[in-house]
Amino acid sequence: MRPPGQLTQVTSLDLVKTPITDAGLAKLKPLTALFRLDLDSTQITNAGLAHLKELKSLQSLDLSNNLAISDAGLTHLKALTKLQFVSLEKTKVTANGVKDLKAALPKLEVAGFSQK
Numbered sequence: 001m002r003p004p005g006q007l008t009q010v011t012s013l014d015l016v017k018t019p020i021t022d023a024g025l026a027k028l029k030p031l032t033a034l035f036r037l038d039l040d041s042t043q044i045t046n047a048g049l050a051h052l053k054e055l056k057s058l059q060s061l062d063l064s065n066n067l068a069i070s071d072a073g074l075t076h077l078k079a080l081t082k083l084q085f086v087s088l089e090k091t092k093v094t095a096n097g098v099k100d101l102k103a104a105l106p107k108l109e110v111a112g113f114s115q116k
Contacts, residue, residue, distance in 0.1 A: 022048030046073030064089040071097030078104040
C-alpha cells in the first residue's frame with residue numbers, strides 16, 4: 001500500500017476484504033480528516049489499532065470479522081474521543097473489553113457484539 005500523500009482530506013475509507021495489515025494502517029496516519037473507516041474482514045491485529053490513535057476525527061469504525069482483535073486492541077481506541085460507533089462482530093472482544101471502552105467513551109455505540 002502506497003502512502004496516501006495528497007489524500008489527506010479523505011473523510012471515508014472502505015478497506016473491506018483488502019489485504020491491509022498493521023503496517024498498512026500506519027500509512028493512514030496522515031488522513032486526519034477521516035471520520036469513517038471500514039476494516040471489515042482484513043488482516044489487522046491489536047497492534048495495528050495503535051496506528052489509529054492519530055485519526056482524531058474518526059467517528060465510525062468497523063472491525064468486524066477480524067479474529068485477531070481482542071480487548072487488548074480496544075485500549076488503543078480510547079484516544080479517539082470523537083468515536084461514536086464501532087462494530088465488533090466476529091472478533092475476540094469480551095464483555096469486559098466493551099465495558100472498559102464504553103467507560104472511556106460513554107457515547108459510543110457498539111454493534112455486532114454479543115455476550116460470549
